[in-house]
Amino acid sequence: MLNNGNQKIPILSFYTGGGFMDMGFEEAGFEVVWSNEHDDDFAKIHANGITSWRKSRGENRRAEIFNKNSIVEVSDKQIIKEAFANDIPKIFGIIGGPPCQDFTINGGVKGFEGERGKLTIIFLDKIKSLKPSFFVMENVPGLIRKESNRNFLESLLDSLKVDYEIDYQILNSINFGVPQSRERVFFIGINKKLKCSVDFSQGKFQWPRNEKYESALSKFSWPSVNKFGSGIRKPRNLPIELCVASCLVKQVDRKKIPNANEFFRFVKNGKRLEKIKEGETNRPSFRRLHRYRYSPTTCYGNNEVHLHPYENRRISVREALRIQGVSDNYIMPEEVTLSKKFKVISNGVPVPMARELAQKVKEFINLSKSKKNTDIESKTI
Known part of the structure; x- marks a missing residue:
């Protein structure tokens, strides 16, 4: 079941969350045929968001989390039955981002001994037993x-x-053109049956590069801090798409754009927060973003709060989604709490970065297919 014509390569998605990495892979031409998310609110966000996003792309395929059980309780047989109605395809992939809190300072750095850290072990065990053609x-x-x-x-x-x-x-x-400095480690595994010397050099995968934005932190001149409420001009030659300004929603548009009017209100000390300068992000909490800088890593929770650059409020759900490179056509349901919405956003993989990585994987598979066909033709001759 290679990528013949319009046939898309199927993907199994583990620890799906809001489905941001899934979106990147679907934009690159893959098809998510199975997903797993244990948190019921995350599953609701995923179903609503991915369905509305697909509809905007002309797809009538409704999104759903296929399995809501803890991955610990889901057998390989059950996964195969739910994902593939007929036979297991010759080529399919597994993607996922196991919960990472046990590998962070805020999470206590418990590592693989922590309950969440153990889920990484389970993810790798699933790869070993399901034997996908590739995994990310x-x-x-x-x-x-x-x-x-x-x-x-x-x-x-x-x-x-x-x-x-x-x-x-x-x-x-x-x-990769996302207005956020967010470092993440990605692991690529390619089944040796698909090995192609074009994309592997001494066992190394050819990672995606975007020449326009590569080394953006050092390539461009970024402003530092400014007094809150002051007027600022964008520095020359600074791509606006890398700036928080490209993600902000004007007050007059908040009710028109989905999720744009959803943000935590200040209960107290709102006026005192005006003392925090625009661009003052080196704080333990209440970091005020700069309109002409990138956002620090989205990590809403553990008392970390991102403030609007020139309005005295926290950023909205829509603005946070934009900072993650998520389309405005991805709509979160009203009934889910703000805390859960921001948590899903924090956990997600920026869509443009996922898409470029997925494109590299797809190129590899297509090259492997071409090489295999060439070998067959040579033997026939």
Whole structure:
């Protein structure tokens, strides 16, 4: 079941959340045929958001989380039955971002000993047993930067290397046109049956690059801080799409744009927050974004709050979604709490970064297919 004509390569999505990484893969031409999300509110957000987004793309296929059980309780047989009505296809992929809190400072850095850290082990076990043609795993850089985590992880990956070529790389979303500095580590595993020397050089995957935005943090001149409420001009040669300004919703448009009027109101001390300067993001909490700078990593929770650059309020759900590169056609349902909405956004993979990575995977598979066909033709001759 290769990518013949309009036939799309199927994807199984684990720890799906709001489906941001799924969107990137679907934009690249894959098809998510199965998903798993244990949190009921996350599942509601996913169903509403992905369905509305697909509709805007001319697709009538409704989105749903196929399995809401804890992944610990889901058997391989059940996954296969739910994902593939007929036979298992010759080519399919697995993607997912296991919960990362145990590999962060805020999460106590419990690593693989933590309950969430153990879910990474389960994810890799599923790959070992389901044997997809390829897999993509996303997590925080702390998964490899701390030596004890990295050593244990590499021992887990070693057991997969019998069947897979594996490589990993830390990517920053701003280098793919996203107005946010968000580092994440991605793991790529390609089944050796698909190995093609064009995309692997000494076992290394050819990672995506965007020449326009590459090294954006050092390439462009970024402003520092400004007094709250002051007028500011955009620096020359600074791409506006890399700035928070491109994500802000004007007050007159808040009721017109879905989720744009949804933000936490200040209960007290609202006036005192005006003392926080625009661009003052090196704070433990209540960080005020700069309109002509990128956002720090979206991590709403643990008392971290991102403030609007020149309005005395917190940023809205829509503005946060835009900072993650999510289309305005992705609409979150009204009945889900703001806390859950912001948590889903925080956990997501920026869509443009996921799309470029997915395109690289697709190129590899198509090259592998071409190489295989060429080999067959040569033998026939």
